[in-house]
Amino acid sequence: MxxxxxxxxxxxxxxxxxxxxxxxxxxxxxxxxxxxxxxIFQIRQHPMLAQxxxxxxxxxxxxxxxxxxxxxxxxxxxxxxxxxxxxxxxxDATTQFVVATPTGDVPTKAPQLxxxxxxxxxxxxxxxxxxxEAGTEQMFAVMEYPDGQSYIVGPDIRNPQxxxxxxxxxxxxxxxxxxxxxxxxxxxxxxxTPPAPMAADVLAAKSILEVELAVETDSExxxxxxxxVEKAQAYxxxxxxxxSSIYEDELHVTIHIPWMKTWTNSPADPYNVxxxxxxLRDKAGPYWKENYTTVQRDIFQVVTSLSYGGGGYGxxxxxxxxxxxxxxxxxxxxxxxxLPTFGxxxxxxxxxxxxxxxxxxxHSHNCYWGAPLxxxxxxxxxxxxxxxxxxxxxxxxxSIMSYCGGTNNDAGxxxxxxxxxxxxxxxxxxxxxxxATCISAPATQRVMLLNPHGEEQYDAGxxxxxRWRSSGVANITLEYSSNNGADWTLIQANIPAxxxxxxxxxxxxxxxxxxxxxxxxxxxAVADTSMKAFSIVQNDASGLVxxxxxxxxxxxxxxxxYYPASxxxxxxxxxxxxxxxxxxxxxxxxxxxxxYISNFTNFTASYWFKLDNTTGIQTMVGQxxxxxxxxxxxSWDGRLGIAAYFNGSSVPFQAWGPNLTxxxxxxxxxxxxxxxxxxYLDGVQVASEPKTGTLVTAKAPLFVGARGxxxxxxxxxxxxxxxxxxxxxxxxxxxxxxxSVAPAAPLLLLPPHxxxxxxxxxxxxxxxxxxxxxxxxxVSTNDNFSGTLALDNNAVATTSQTVGNLGPNTTYFWRVAxxxxxxxxxxxxxxxxxxxxxxxxxxxxxxxxxxxxxxTIDPRSNSGTATILLExxxxxxxxxxxxxxxxxxxxxxxxxxAGSHTLRFDAAGLPSGSYLCVVDVGGKRLxxxxxxxx
Numbered sequence: 001m002x003x004x005x006x007x008x009x010x011x012x013x014x015x016x017x018x019x020x021x022x023x024x025x026x027x028x029x030x031x032x033x034x035x036x037x038x039x040i041f042q043i044r045q046h047p048m049l050a051q052x053x054x055x056x057x058x059x060x061x062x063x064x065x066x067x068x069x070x071x072x073x074x075x076x077x078x079x080x081x082x083x084x085x086x087x088x089x090x091x092d093a094t095t096q097f098v099v100a101t102p103t104g105d106v107p108t109k110a111p112q113l114x115x116x117x118x119x120x121x122x123x124x125x126x127x128x129x130x131x132x133e134a135g136t137e138q139m140f141a142v143m144e145y146p147d148g149q150s151y152i153v154g155p156d157i158r159n160p161q162x163x164x165x166x167x168x169x170x171x172x173x174x175x176x177x178x179x180x181x182x183x184x185x186x187x188x189x190x191x192x193t194p195p196a197p198m199a200a201d202v203l204a205a206k207s208i209l210e211v212e213l214a215v216e217t218d219s220e221x222x223x224x225x226x227x228x229v230e231k232a233q234a235y236x237x238x239x240x241x242x243x244s245s246i247y248e249d250e251l252h253v254t255i256h257i258p259w260m261k262t263w264t265n266s267p268a269d270p271y272n273v274x275x276x277x278x279x280l281r282d283k284a285g286p287y288w289k290e291n292y293t294t295v296q297r298d299i300f301q302v303v304t305s306l307s308y309g310g311g312g313y314g315x316x317x318x319x320x321x322x323x324x325x326x327x328x329x330x331x332x333x334x335x336x337x338x339l340p341t342f343g344x345x346x347x348x349x350x351x352x353x354x355x356x357x358x359x360x361x362x363h364s365h366n367c368y369w370g371a372p373l374x375x376x377x378x379x380x381x382x383x384x385x386x387x388x389x390x391x392x393x394x395x396x397x398x399s400i401m402s403y404c405g406g407t408n409n410d411a412g413x414x415x416x417x418x419x420x421x422x423x424x425x426x427x428x429x430x431x432x433x434x435x436a437t438c439i440s441a442p443a444t445q446r447v448m449l450l451n452p453h454g455e456e457q458y459d460a461g462x463x464x465x466x467r468w469r470s471s472g473v474a475n476i477t478l479e480y481s482s483n484n485g486a487d488w489t490l491i492q493a494n495i496p497a498x499x500x501x502x503x504x505x506x507x508x509x510x511x512x513x514x515x516x517x518x519x520x521x522x523x524x525a526v527a528d529t530s531m532k533a534f535s536i537v538q539n540d541a542s543g544l545v546x547x548x549x550x551x552x553x554x555x556x557x558x559x560x561x562y563y564p565a566s567x568x569x570x571x572x573x574x575x576x577x578x579x580x581x582x583x584x585x586x587x588x589x590x591x592x593x594x595x596y597i598s599n600f601t602n603f604t605a606s607y608w609f610k611l612d613n614t615t616g617i618q619t620m621v622g623q624x625x626x627x628x629x630x631x632x633x634x635s636w637d638g639r640l641g642i643a644a645y646f647n648g649s650s651v652p653f654q655a656w657g658p659n660l661t662x663x664x665x666x667x668x669x670x671x672x673x674x675x676x677x678x679x680y681l682d683g684v685q686v687a688s689e690p691k692t693g694t695l696v697t698a699k700a701p702l703f704v705g706a707r708g709x710x711x712x713x714x715x716x717x718x719x720x721x722x723x724x725x726x727x728x729x730x731x732x733x734x735x736x737x738x739x740s741v742a743p744a745a746p747l748l749l750l751p752p753h754x755x756x757x758x759x760x761x762x763x764x765x766x767x768x769x770x771x772x773x774x775x776x777x778x779v780s781t782n783d784n785f786s787g788t789l790a791l792d793n794n795a796v797a798t799t800s801q802t803v804g805n806l807g808p809n810t811t812y813f814w815r816v817a818x819x820x821x822x823x824x825x826x827x828x829x830x831x832x833x834x835x836x837x838x839x840x841x842x843x844x845x846x847x848x849x850x851x852x853x854x855x856t857i858d859p860r861s862n863s864g865t866a867t868i869l870l871e872x873x874x875x876x877x878x879x880x881x882x883x884x885x886x887x888x889x890x891x892x893x894x895x896x897x898a899g900s901h902t903l904r905f906d907a908a909g910l911p912s913g914s915y916l917c918v919v920d921v922g923g924k925r926l927x928x929x930x931x932x933x934x
Contacts, residue, residue, distance in 0.1 A: 275306025314357025454532025614638030809885025
């Protein structure tokens with residue numbers, strides 16, 4: 001069962017909620033907020049309660065580069081879509097995490113955190129930051145709007161069971177008198193004239209720079225963030241991840257944390273400042289100078305905590321140890337505060353603010369800017385004579401380097417602040433970074449795989465884009481695994497890392513356990529891998545996701561065949577009398593497919609059945625509602641029915657058909673089209689119950705002939721199909737008539753139509769045609785299938801056929817027809833594929849009782865020779881192909897007896913280059929490569 005936590009969302013606005021329509025979560029880059037937050041209800045005099053589904057939230061770890069979350073709480077009682085992009089991490093494999101213990105520092109495991117940033121759809125100028133950490137299962141989301149109002153979704157610190165809440169940051173108690181940034185605006189360190197704001201195109205042309213920020217958190221912070229090392233570290237990494245994203249967006253400077261130390265209460269930290277940043281300022285510098293000289297850093301920040309947020313202090317001229325006694329900042333975050341959750345947005349703000357001073361950024365109300373950039377504080381402006389006497393404070397949304405949050409609070413507006421640097425401030429900070437000798441492009445080699453990241457689903461043979469980010473890496477190598485990383489196959493080596501994307505033609509295989517690995521071509525130890533497996537499936541335009549024809553076995557013949565069934569049912573005659581072509585259920589037997597996933601917007605389930613009796617409840621096809629279920633179909637005292645589960649209700653929706661007769665074959669189909677649940681019996685619609693909503697996603701075994709270990713069927717079932725779409729009435733009718741007519745034309749699958757660069761031996765695959773007993777397959781070099789065919793087999797018993805001995809650089813056409821006792825049906829649509837040229841052909845030296853010993857070209861005599869060893873008489877032909885795969889010489893050798901034979905050809909007209917010598921030995925092609933150098 002999914003682990004759940006309570007979410008509390010305060011009711012601050014009573015407005016109508018328009019929820020965005022739900023979409024499929026995977027393989028598309030979309031999550032549904034209704035799946036993240038469930039069971040929302042109202043309690044008198046309390047906020048709205050909900051539950052956070054942490055299993056669903058965990059999917060954020062495997063979501064691709066771009067992500068949308070629909071139905072997300074963007075304001076109290078307002079739900080919308082947030083559009084997000086995955087961001088780089090502030091930590092990597094080189095980051096050292098340590099915790100202080102009585103016996104010394106002990107390494108700890110790094111938090112597994114992802115950060116997404118983006119906007120609220122339909123709200124221009126809005127910003128969203130969302131983090132999720134796997135170990136603590138903690139999510140923080142901040143939605144900020146242009147007027148400075150913002151809302152936090154985070155853990156509810158009042159509830160010991162770990163509930164969640166939404167809170168408006170304007171409710172934070174933070175008067176201006178409580179917030180003090182104690183920096184001394186050292187104007188002597190600044191250029192005489194402030195730089196002009198950077199235009200967007202100027203910033204875009206700037207390279208990414210990296211600052212190394214070492215972090216230490218004290219005992220107060222440990223207690224405030226939850227009292228565990230894991231929570232303290234996860235909160236700190238989440239906070240700095242958001243800070244880094246702001247710096248990267250506005251300065252093109254990213255933060256990397258090389259070292260983070262956590263103090264607990266045993267032992268307590270050496271500072272004992274109880275949240276006071278000014279005491280911490282005085283103690284941290286000397287302590288670091290004495291104890292942390294070997295810690296890698298450009299600057300460092302020490303964090304304490306006070307309930308209302310104690311401000312901070314950041315030194316100017318701090319970067320690169322320019323002033324050894326002032327290369328740091330200190331902050332006092334809110335931790336536990338009057339809000340029902342952490343003051344996460346304030347904590348991000350104060351960390352970014354004080355680091356801003358380390359980048360020589362004065363406050364935005366300082367006279368350095370000429371006229372102050374904001375007037376939330378006026379005393380300094382009046383004293384510096386850049387504001388007139390009597391100037392009053394003017395509340396405004398402010399910015400990171402302002403005091404506007406507290407001033408706005410004093411003015412009755414609540415704590416409101418925009419998480420941005422003003423353009424002139426950002427320009428000065430970038431200028432400072434460029435002048436710092438220790439700050440450059442990220443020096444540590446890193447690669448980060450963005451897509452595919454996991455749980456995507458792709459069609460075999462189609463194109464997918466691999467995307468990544470890197471630093472300190474010149475070229476990268478891409479590999480894939482179809483068995484969850486047990487073995488790896490090269491995709492491409494030495495791709496310029498700066499490309500950041502590669503269009504990959506997916507292999508023609510089926511696998512639910514695909515992964516991609518990216519590594520530095522120069523240093524393979526620098527690598528990243530898909531966090532979770534993704535799937536390659538066969539493209540099935542019919543929407544069929546499961547098909548049990550029960551033709552002698554219980555294999556799944558749909559697509560990749562992911563859901564084979566097993567159990568103790570026995571093979572029996574089908575409705576047409578064919579032996580071993582259906583399964584009989586004796587009232588205590590069943591079949592089931594483990595790990596079946598129901599994830600549909602619409603669906604169809606259909607099958608043939610015959611009941612031995614109509615007594616009691618007999619479940620024929622579906623999932624067990626006691627475990628997890630989307631649907632199940634059954635006979636209840638002889639009446640046909642279906643039950644299906646929809647989001648928002650624990651009670652199944654039911655629809656009923658007519659009464660059934662024992663010992664009679666029926667064809668049943670159950671169709672949900674988004675507006676109604678329909679039941680068909682023998683091709684005729686017999687019920688339609690109106691229903692709208694979103695079907696639940698269920699990952700549980702699919703049963704045939706039972707509901708788990710109860711409600712067994714006594715009878716026979718055949719031809720079970722499940723589609724991810726609603727079949728039309730005409731399609732259902734056609735299914736019900738199968739067996740009385742020739743089977744329909746099969747749907748061709750692989751290789752996909754117009755596939756290129758195929759090998760000399762290709763496996764053809766197609767979709768089963770219901771009622772087919774065999775298939776007729778033809779392959780030709782022309783689309784009218786005239787003349788000699790490359791393959792003509794009318795007795796194929798399965799849904800695949802291998803065709804070999806294909807020539808290079810040749811286009812082949814293929815088609816399939818299905819056969820049964822009634823006759824042969826229509827041909828399928830014709831597909832074509834092209835074989836690879838010379839470069840895609842491998843040498844084949846043995847086969848059909850022959851060995852191709854060698855092939856050479858002598859440029860002096862213009863004579864070419866090929867040596868063939870025969871075990872018995874064979875008919876031979878020889879063809880020479882150029883580099884593009886076009887034939888340039890053909891020799892009809894004729895029959896040759898057993899022994900060694902030297903075949904000769906005239907190479908006088910051939911230019912220098914590589915060639916392919918192909919000898920056909922009684923229908924088997926043997927291949928050798930040759931090089932002519934004149």
